[in-house]
Amino acid sequence: PVWRRCVDLKVPITVHGSSAGWMDRRSPTSFVFNHIGKFSNASYTFCKALVLGGVPGRFPGLRFAFLEGGASWAIPLYNDIVGHWDKRNRRALDEHLRPTLIDFDELHELWVKYGEPTWTDLWADFAGSVPDEYGTTFEESAARNDHYDEFAGIGSDIDVVKTWFEERFFLGCEADDRTTGAAFSNHVKISLNALFSSDIGHWDVPTMAGVLPEAYELVEEGILNLEDFRAFSCNNAARLYLDMNPEFFQGTVIENKLPNVLPRSRREEPVL
Numbered sequence: 685p686v687w688r689r690c691v692d693l694k695v696p697i698t699v700h701g702s703s704a705g706w707m708d709r710r711s712p713t714s715f716v717f718n719h720i721g722k723f724s725n726a727s728y729t730f731c732k733a734l735v736l737g738g739v740p741g742r743f744p745g746l747r748f749a750f751l752e753g754g755a756s757w758a759i760p761l762y763n764d765i766v767g768h769w770d771k772r773n774r775r776a777l778d779e780h781l782r783p784t785l786i787d788f789d790e791l792h793e794l795w796v797k798y799g800e801p802t803w804t805d806l807w808a809d810f811a812g813s814v815p816d817e818y819g820t821t822f823e824e825s826a827a828r829n830d831h832y833d834e835f836a837g838i839g840s841d842i843d844v845v846k847t848w849f850e851e852r853f854f855l856g857c858e859a860d861d862r863t864t865g866a867a868f869s870n871h872v873k874i875s876l877n878a879l880f881s882s883d884i885g886h887w888d889v890p891t892m893a894g895v896l897p898e899a900y901e902l903v904e905e906g907i908l909n910l911e912d913f914r915a916f917s918c919n920n921a922a923r924l925y926l927d928m929n930p931e932f933f934q935g936t937v938i939e940n941k942l943p944n945v946l947p948r949s950r951r952e953e954p955v956l
Contacts, residue, residue: 687739687742687743687746687874688719688743689741690746691743691745691746694928694929694932695928695929696746696747696748696749696854696924696925696927696928697746697747697748697749698748698749698751698924699727699730699748699749699750699751699870700723700751700752701726701729701730702722702723702726703721703722703725703726703729703751704722704724706720706725706728708723708725709722716720722900723751723753723754724753724754724756724757725753725757726753727751727753727757727758727855728757728758728761729751730750730756731750731761731853732765734748735765735837735838735845735848736765736834736835736837736838737837738836738837738838738839738869738924739837740848740852740853741837741838741839741844741848743867744852745927745928746852746927746928747852747853747854747924747927748852748853748854749853749854749855749856749879749881749924750788750854750855750856751856751881752856752881752883753855753856754855754856754857754858754861754864755855755857755861755863755866755867755876755878756796756863756866756867758849758853758855758867758876759866759870759872759874759876762845762846762872762874763872764861765845766842766845769835769838769842769845770842772834773833773835773840774833774835774836774840777832777833779795788811792811794805795810797806798912829880846874847940849874849876850875850876850877851927851937853876853877854879854920854921854923854924855867855876855877855878855879856879856880856881857878857879857880857881857916858881858882858883859880859882859895859896859898859899860898860899860901861893862902862905862907864878864902864907864908864916865902865907865908865912867916868908868912877915877920877923877924878915878916878920879916879920879921879924880896880899880917880921881921882895882899896917899913899916899917900913902916922942926942
C-alpha cells in the first residue's frame with residue numbers, strides 16, 4: 685500500500701537512513717568509528733530489501749533516492765546480488781542443492797572411512813537429525829517453506845536488476861565524496877545515478893557558500909568530466925522527479941531550465 689500510494693501521488697521515495705546504534709557502531713568513545721559508513725550501510729540494507737522483495741519490478745514507475753550515503757556502496761551490492769543469484773537461484777538450487785541428490789549410503793561409507801575417530805560414533809546422531817525432507821521430492825520439500833526461492837521477487841532474468849539500479853535508484857552524494865566518480869565509471873560496467881545531495885547546513889560545513897565549488901573540484905581533479913558533473917549536479921536530480929511526474933516543475937522558476945535534461949553519462953572505459 686505504501687509503494688502504491690507513492691505511485692498514485694507521483695512522488696519518489698527519498699530516504700535518509702541511519703545505522704546508528706547497530707551492532708558495528710556502538711563505540712562509547714569514538715564518534716568517527718560510529719559515523720563512518722552510517723548512512724551508506726543503511727542505504728545498502730534498505731536497497732537490498734527492495735531488490736530481493738521485487739519492489740522495483742512490482743512498481744516499475746517508482747523511483748528511490750538514497751541520501752547522503754554516496755554511490756560506491758551500490759557497486760558491491762549489485763555485484764553480490766548477481767553473484768548470489770548465479771549460485772542460489774531456483775534452477776541452481778534444484779540442480780546442485782536438492783536434498784534427494786544426497787546418497788546417504790555412500791555418505792555413510794565416506795564418513796566412516798575418512799572421518800576422524802571422534803566423528804565415527806556420531807553418525808547415528810547425525811542420521812537421526814536429518815529431517816523428513818530428505819526422503820521427499822525437492823518440490824514437496826520446498827512446499828514446506830514458502831521462502832526457499834529467495835529470488836522469487838526478481839524472477840528468472842537477473843539482468844532486470846541492472847535495469848533497476850540504472851533506472852530506478854538515485855544515490856545522493858556529498859560534495860567532497862571522491863567515490864562519486866564510481867557511479868559513472870566502474871569495473872562492474874554499471875551506470876549509477878549519482879546526485880548532488882549535500883547537507884550544507886551541517887555543523888561540519890565551515891562555509892555553506894563553498895559546498896558547490898567543492899563539488900566542482902571533482903572535475904578539476906579529473907574524477908568527473910563535464911558531462912558527468914552536469915548529470916550529478918542537475919540532470920539526475922531532475923530525472924528523479926520528472927520520471928514519475930513530467931509536470932513536477934511546472935509553474936516553477938526553473939520550469940524552462942529543464943527542457944533538455946539528458947540521460948546519465950555512460951562511459952565505456954573505466955577511469956583508472
